Amino acid sequence: MKLFSVLLGLAALLLAPLSTSAQGLRVAWQQTYLKPAPSRSSYFDKLVLGTNGTITLSGTGSGNYYPGIFAQYDTAGTFRWQRDGRLLATGEQDLVPWRGGLVFAGSESLDREIPLLVQRLRPNGDTLPARRYLVPGTVRAATALVADASGLTAAGFNQTLPNEPQLFLQRTDTAGAVLWERTYPNPLPNGTVVSTCLLRTARGGYLLSATAQGPGFPGYAPHPFLLETDSLGRERRRRFVVAHDPNLFEHHQRLWGSLLATADGTGYVLNGYVQGAAGGWTGFVTRLDTALAPVWTRLLPPERSAELRIGQVRQLPTGELAVLAGEYAPNTPYLYVYTLAAATGQLLRRREVLVPGPRWLTPYDWQPVRGDSSFVVCGTAGYPDNTQRAWLARLEPAPRVLAGRPAAPGPAGVLALWPNPAGEWAQAARLAALLGAATLVLRDALGRAVRTWPLPAGAPAADVPLAGLPAGLYHVQLQAPDGRRWHARLLHHE
Structure with a gap:
């Protein structure tokens, strides 16, 4: 039930404007x-x-x-x-x-x-x-x-x-x-x-x-x-x-x-x-x-x-x-x-x-x-x-909320990030309207893939473990089967 509540809250974040969440x-x-x-x-x-x-x-x-x-x-x-x-x-x-x-x-x-x-x-x-x-x-x-x-x-x-x-x-x-x-x-x-x-x-x-x-x-x-x-x-x-x-x-x-x-x-x-x-x-x-x-x-x-x-x-x-x-x-x-x-x-x-x-x-x-x-x-x-x-x-x-911002062609709101305060990971979510299985790739600031996860069809969210990664700016990339891609930034503090 706790996970269900988290996902409902994240779905609301996906639909909310992200313009102020990147304010630092x-x-x-x-x-x-x-x-x-x-x-x-x-x-x-x-x-x-x-x-x-x-x-x-x-x-x-x-x-x-x-x-x-x-x-x-x-x-x-x-x-x-x-x-x-x-x-x-x-x-x-x-x-x-x-x-x-x-x-x-x-x-x-x-x-x-x-x-x-x-x-x-x-x-x-x-x-x-x-x-x-x-x-x-x-x-x-x-x-x-x-x-x-x-x-x-x-x-x-x-x-x-x-x-x-x-x-x-x-x-x-x-x-x-x-x-x-x-x-x-x-x-x-x-x-x-x-x-x-x-x-x-x-x-x-x-x-x-x-x-x-x-x-x-x-x-x-x-x-x-x-x-x-x-x-x-x-x-x-x-x-x-x-x-x-x-x-x-x-x-x-x-x-x-x-x-x-x-x-x-x-x-x-x-x-x-x-x-x-x-x-x-x-x-x-x-x-x-x-x-x-x-x-x-x-x-x-x-x-x-x-x-x-x-x-x-x-x-x-x-x-x-x-x-x-x-x-x-x-x-x-x-x-x-x-x-x-x-x-x-x-x-x-x-x-x-x-x-x-x-x-x-x-x-x-x-x-x-x-x-x-x-x-x-x-x-x-x-x-x-x-x-x-x-x-x-x-x-x-200023107090800031870690958030991602869609930065590539595709429907707005497909990919968003937010921190999980209970552990060393962020959660990445995508709308259920995205059809088919997809792949989630975490890249460092130089564009190198450091971690990859498969996402089953219809999955509304996925965890992105960050334990063991050095602090810095990362890019999360969501790859759809038809070649479409969406991006978001992720700032990791050790």
């Missing part, structure tokens, strides 16, 4: 900012999480170039201050802590020139005199900044029309005087190259990442491009990275891409998106060894639209990798956090949240909150009143 996050709070007219939209691009519980942001409005924005909140969502920044020529920028305050790098729009701009901020938001680094007739856009006790190193790209753009590094001392500057030849003559991130290497040099067109790719398709230098900016090596397919456009950009050195010193991780032949966006995360050769790539396809806007990848204190992403489509204000095994790229966990309020949103930057399982995220969001506002939120874990 909730919005603790959210804040927005809309720069006054004539700006038509606003963005928070960069986020610095301070050790004193502050969240400092840089961003822009839109309209006539990009009017700058600085703002600060605390981790409880309380507004502290907002300041206007300089008028920027491009959206490229970076914001990092330095010498008890913060320092910003971007490209200023002047009457006839576009210099590299470096602006210091005090903790209360007051700005110190800015430094401009001008090359006559040249657009200078900074995308990344490395700060240390002896000075700053800015990375970006120069373009003197009609010439091709070139990557550059510029080193200044603490007073802002230039110590050295290097420019680097474009990997494709007359091609496009846009810088993204900058890291210090274990050897004391720099690793600069970019998206660039390459001469060896069909149609000069862009791909991630890495350039390593010594401590004085002298080039040591350069390399393209093919994350997935040399024939497709692979982007590793300022807003949708990042680069990190792994905590164990064995390599790097970069991410971005692949633009498919049909125009859709699929996210990717690629692990590199110290020779900058790919070790593995994990693709993250869109879930509710044609485009997954993938944000920065972070390494958690556990050593796992986490990446934040959002959908780019109306009425899909979802965010996803994917957790990967650093050694293999195996997808371990997936969490999502439906953000109330906006019609759509795009995340640009995020950081985990120390000593907590929550994180803060910033970006831009569109609202029903046709405003597009700079957006900031804190997300935290």
